[in-house]
Amino acid sequence: MKYATLLLLCLNAQAMEITDGFLDKLAIIESDNRCTSISDKGKSLGAYQMHRSAWEDACKRNLANWEYNKSNAFNYPIARQVAQWHCEWIVQTLQKNNIKPTPMRVYMCYCMGVTGALKRKLNTDLDYPALNRARGIL
Secondary structure, three states, rough: OOHHHHHHHHHHHHHOOOOOOHHHHHHHHHHHHOOOOOOOOOOOOOOOOOOOHHHHHHHHOOOOOOOHHHHOOOOOOHHHHHHHHHHHHHHHHHHOOOOOOOHHHHHHHHOOHHHHHHHOOOOOOOOOOOHHHHOOOO
């Protein structure tokens, strides 16, 4: 039993890594990599199109004092770091729920929120505009 548990922990430890390549593709999916992009009636800002709550949660978890505003969201290196932290949290959250993170699952959670993606049973084949676009890029 100990070995089975250890094996499961080791398998689970092989998490999806949030790579530069994934972050590059994420910015393309979200905004065509436009740093000054604004959508969702002004609720999503920058290349990574983050909403205030996701931005603030990621910064709080990582002890960063980057306020959610256009100046920071339009600053590509800052926005990229916050998006990376958020995606890493998504990976950890999926793993804690014994769900294997994949690029499409992480994107689905990024796009809809973890709760929204789980309500849809992480069905990455849904006919949903953002998922349809991501399938062609991820």
